[in-house]
Amino acid sequence: MARTPLMAGNWKMNMDHLEAIHLVQGLNQELTDANFDFSAVEVAVIPPFTDIRSVQTVVEGDEMKIKYGAQDVSTHENGAYTGEISASMLSKLGCSFIVVGHSERREYHGESDALVGEKARVALAAGMTPIICCGEGLDVRKAGNQVSHVLAQIDGALAGMSADDVKKSVIAYEPIWAIGTGEVATPEDAQEVCGAIRVRVGELYDAATADAVRILYGGSVKSANVADIMAKEDVDGALVGGASLKADEFAKIARFNA
Numbered sequence: 001m002a003r004t005p006l007m008a009g010n011w012k013m014n015m016d017h018l019e020a021i022h023l024v025q026g027l028n029q030e031l032t033d034a035n036f037d038f039s040a041v042e043v044a045v046i047p048p049f050t051d052i053r054s055v056q057t058v059v060e061g062d063e064m065k066i067k068y069g070a071q072d073v074s075t076h077e078n079g080a081y082t083g084e085i086s087a088s089m090l091s092k093l094g095c096s097f098i099v100v101g102h103s104e105r106r107e108y109h110g111e112s113d114a115l116v117g118e119k120a121r122v123a124l125a126a127g128m129t130p131i132i133c134c135g136e137g138l139d140v141r142k143a144g145n146q147v148s149h150v151l152a153q154i155d156g157a158l159a160g161m162s163a164d165d166v167k168k169s170v171i172a173y174e175p176i177w178a179i180g181t182g183e184v185a186t187p188e189d190a191q192e193v194c195g196a197i198r199v200r201v202g203e204l205y206d207a208a209t210a211d212a213v214r215i216l217y218g219g220s221v222k223s224a225n226v227a228d229i230m231a232k233e234d235v236d237g238a239l240v241g242g243a244s245l246k247a248d249e250f251a252k253i254a255r256f257n258a
C-alpha cells in the first residue's frame with residue numbers, strides 16, 4: 001500500500017497570530033510557485049492554539065491545500081477545566097491533526113502513555129488525526145535500549161485502540177536527543193525504530209494496519225537531510241520543529257522528492 005507522505009511543521013510556542021498568517025501565506029506561495037502536488041505529499045502546520053483561527057481564515061479564504069492542526073487537546077469534552085481546549089473546539093476550527101504526547105508535553109506536563117492514548121482517542125472520535133509522539137532520551141539511546149523503550153510507549157498509547165483507529169493515526173518517532181539540538185539521527189537510526197514500530201503494530205493488530213499507519217521521523221530535520229531520511233522504507237514523513245518556522249526551508253522539506 002502506498003502511504004501518502006506527511007510533512008508536519010510543529011511551531012511549538014513560536015509565532016503570534018499575525019506572524020502565523022504571514023508564514024502560512026509564504027509557505028503557500030513557495031509551494032504554489034514550485035507547482036507542488038498537494039495530493040502526493042500532505043503538508044500541515046501545527047501552530048499554537050491562539051493562531052489557529054487566523055490560520056483557518058487564511059487557508060479557507062485563499063483555498064489553500066495546506067492542512068493544520070493543534071499541539072495538544074484536552075481529554076474532557078467541556079466543563080470546569082480552566083486553560084484546556086476540547087477536541088470539538090479544534091474540529092470546529094477545521095483542524096485535521098492533533099499532536100499528542102510530544103516529548104515536551106511528557107517532560108514538562110508529566111504526560112503518561114495512557115494519557116497520550118486517551119488524547120489520541122479523543123482526537124479520532126472528533127474526526128481528527130492524532131500524531132502520536134514517542135522517542136527515547138539520550139541515556140536510553142546510550143544504553144542501546146531505544147527500540148524496547150519506544151515499543152513500550154507505543155503499547156501504552158495504542159492500548160484499547162481499534163485497528164481502524166490505528167490505520168487512521170500517525171505515529172511520530174522523535175529521539176529526544178535529536179530535538180532542537182542540530183544532532184539528527186542517521187537515516188539508519190530512524191529506520192531501526194520506525195521499522196520496529198511498524199512490526200509491533202502488525203503484532204498488535206494485523207498486516208493491513210501495519211501497512212496503513214504512517215510513521216514520521218522528527219528531530220533536527222532540515223532540507224539538507226530530509227531526502228536521505230525519507231528514502232528509508234518505514235519513514236513516511238517528518239515532524240519538523242525549528243525548520244518549519246521559515247517558509248522557504250519548510251517548503252524545501254515538503255519538496256524532498258523534487
Ligand SMILES: O=C[C@H](O)COP(=O)(O)O
Pocket residue numbers: 010102174178179180181182218219220221239240241242243
Ligand atoms: O515536533 C518537532 C520536533 O520536536 C523536532 O524539533 P526540531 O526539528 O526543532 O528538532
